[in-house]
Amino acid sequence: MPPARPLPPSFYARPTLQVAADLIGMRLRHEAPDGTAAGVIVEVEAYIGEDDPACHAAAGPTARNAPLYGPPGLAYVYFNYGMHWLVNAVTESDGAPAAVLIRALEPVEGIDLMRARRASRRASGDIGFAGTDADLCRGPGNLTRALGITGTENRQPLWEGPLRIERPARRPSRPVAWSPRIGIRVGQDRPWRAYVVGHPAVSGRPR
DNA sequence: CGTTCGATGCACT
DNA sequence: GTGCATCGAACGT
Numbered sequence: 001m002p003p004a005r006p007l008p009p010s011f012y013a014r015p016t017l018q019v020a021a022d023l024i025g026m027r028l029r030h031e032a033p034d035g036t037a038a039g040v041i042v043e044v045e046a047y048i049g050e051d052d053p054a055c056h057a058a059a060g061p062t063a064r065n066a067p068l069y070g071p072p073g074l075a076y077v078y079f080n081y082g083m084h085w086l087v088n089a090v091t092e093s094d095g096a097p098a099a100v101l102i103r104a105l106e107p108v109e110g111i112d113l114m115r116a117r118r119a120s121r122r123a124s125g126d127i128g129f130a131g132t133d134a135d136l137c138r139g140p141g142n143l144t145r146a147l148g149i150t151g152t153e154n155r156q157p158l159w160e161g162p163l164r165i166e167r168p169a170r171r172p173s174r175p176v177a178w179s180p181r182i183g184i185r186v187g188q189d190r191p192w193r194a195y196v197v198g199h200p201a202v203s204g205r206p207r
Numbered sequence: 208c209g210t211t212c213g214a215t216g217c218a219c220t
Numbered sequence: 221g222t223g224c225a226t227c228g229a230a231c232g233t
Contacts, residue, residue: 054225063218063219078218079216080217080225080226082224140225
């Protein structure tokens with residue numbers, strides 16, 4: 001495995017759209033008690049400031065969104081729809097609430113472990129994950145499940161510790177496009193979703 | 208193909 | 221009580 005360096009806090013202390021664009025091609029790794037899994041980021045969304053109606057900071061500071069107001073480079077992990085953990089990287093600076101949501105990964109390490117974590121019991125009693133490798137981390141709720149990310153990782157630094165974002169030794173240039181964000185009912189006028197064009201692990205496309 | 212809808216927990220009004 | 225930064229099964233065409 002070639003060397004990969006964790007991104008320093010200064011990487012995140014920049015305009016959020018710039019951080020979002022630069023996160024494409026970086027590697028998200030989680031070293032959990034039950035094993036390590038990692039994937040290359042292929043889809044992200046930016047949520048920027050109290051003026052962004054889709055950002056959790058839109059209504060001002062609360063207990064839940066406190067990490068958004070804190071220092072850049074920490075993880076903001078929250079529970080949504082009663083069953084999905086979603087992971088963000090906090091950006092900008094103290095007092096400027098913003099983050100980048102990680103929406104999809106191309107699996108590169110621990111694929112068997114990802115399959116085990118995604119496995120589900122069917123009516124027949126069979127256990128397993130029916131999809132392809134590209135489906136394992138396709139979508140923000142799916143990737144946290146595949147990597148074993150939960151609320152335990154909330155507010156943890158992304159440059160050290162079990163959950164990290166790293167710059168791979170080789171980072172092939174891929175065509176990136178921007179679109180409105182997915183799954184929100186407000187703020188759709190802002191094209192703040194970045195994704196690798198045509199990549200099979202990107203969400204919001206047919207199987 | 209397409210669209211609808213239930214699951215499921217919690218922050219916030 | 222309402223509404224989610226979702227997912228996938230279950231429908232209808």
